[in-house]
Amino acid sequence: MKERIYELILERRYFRISDITEELWKEYGEIFPRYFIRDKVKSFVEVMVGQGLLNVLTDYDPPIFENPIAEEDRPLEELLRKCPVCGKDFFPKRGKQDKYCSRECYYKAKYRRTQKELKKRARKYYRSNDAAATNHGKPWTEEEDRLLIENKGKLTYRQIAQKLGRTVDAVAYRARKLGITGGVK
Numbered sequence: 656m657k658e659r660i661y662e663l664i665l666e667r668r669y670f671r672i673s674d675i676t677e678e679l680w681k682e683y684g685e686i687f688p689r690y691f692i693r694d695k696v697k698s699f700v701e702v703m704v705g706q707g708l709l710n711v712l713t714d715y716d717p718p719i720f721e722n723p724i725a726e727e728d729r730p731l732e733e734l735l736r737k738c739p740v741c742g743k744d745f746f747p748k749r750g751k752q753d754k755y756c757s758r759e760c761y762y763k764a765k766y767r768r769t770q771k772e773l774k775k776r777a778r779k780y781y782r783s784n785d786a787a788a789t790n791h792g793k794p795w796t797e798e799e800d801r802l803l804i805e806n807k808g809k810l811t812y813r814q815i816a817q818k819l820g821r822t823v824d825a826v827a828y829r830a831r832k833l834g835i836t837g838g839v840k
């Protein structure tokens with residue numbers, strides 16, 4: 656396995672312990688457990704660092720190792736990627752899947768997506784009876800205004816809209832005009 660570790664390091668100008676471990680895991684995963692492979696890589700890299708064959712870039716966590724005699728000699732800046740959540744440049748782990756700099760940013764992005772989706776669904780729900788708004792566009796009658804005022808705080812805009820055959824937006828707008836926005840749900 657040592658030879659293979661060395662080959663993999665030679666291919667890369669920049670790498671992390673996990674990058675080499677993942678590659679080896681694909682090849683030796685059926686024979687050795689992951690922690691065993693990782694330990695092998697780690698001790699091999701430590702020896703190379705001790706011999707001055709690899710540089711350690713300590714600005715990153717986990718650390719990135721630089722191999723000055725690698726086949727690939729693209730600068731690190733070209734390999735870095737920008738995290739869409741925190742804007743930090745980071746060294747991606749597993750090709751294209753690795754969109755975020757950290758697990759934390761990944762979960763933040765996921766949470767934001769969920770919130771957006773919930774808002775969209777709520778909006779869709781409130782608009783869902785708009786197609787049936789038969790009184791849409793007609794001027795408001797006194798009766799309708801009274802119903803709106805009387806149900807202040809008791810019914811939602813959607814429920815009032817359904818009663819009046821109007822859209823949710825129209826009800827909200829009318830409530831604002833009548834100055835009763837505060838208490839109405």
Ligand SMILES: [Zn+2]
Nearest residue numbers: 738741756760
């Ligand atoms: Zn981030």
